[in-house]
């Protein structure tokens with residue numbers, strides 16, 4: 001993550017340890033993925049054995065980790081960092 005926004009110069013680290021809260025956001029997003037994958041497996045794979053649930057959920061969560069990491073930080077900025085999207089700075 002860059003220290004400052006390359007477009008507007010906004011300093012991302014609002015205060016020391018600001019992104020600790022992103023861990024909880026990431027955890028929440030992971031739980032949502034676990035439930036979605038679990039429910040999907042239950043209905044589409046007709047309730048497979050437990051090892052199928054465990055390996056599939058673990059694989060999907062691991063694959064989504066880079067995305068979760070970034071979105072958790074974005075959510076942290078939007079919810080607690082008083083940051084909002086300004087279309088004026090949107091790059092096409």
Ligand SMILES: [Zn+2]
Nearest residue numbers: 005007008010
């Ligand atoms: Zn910016």
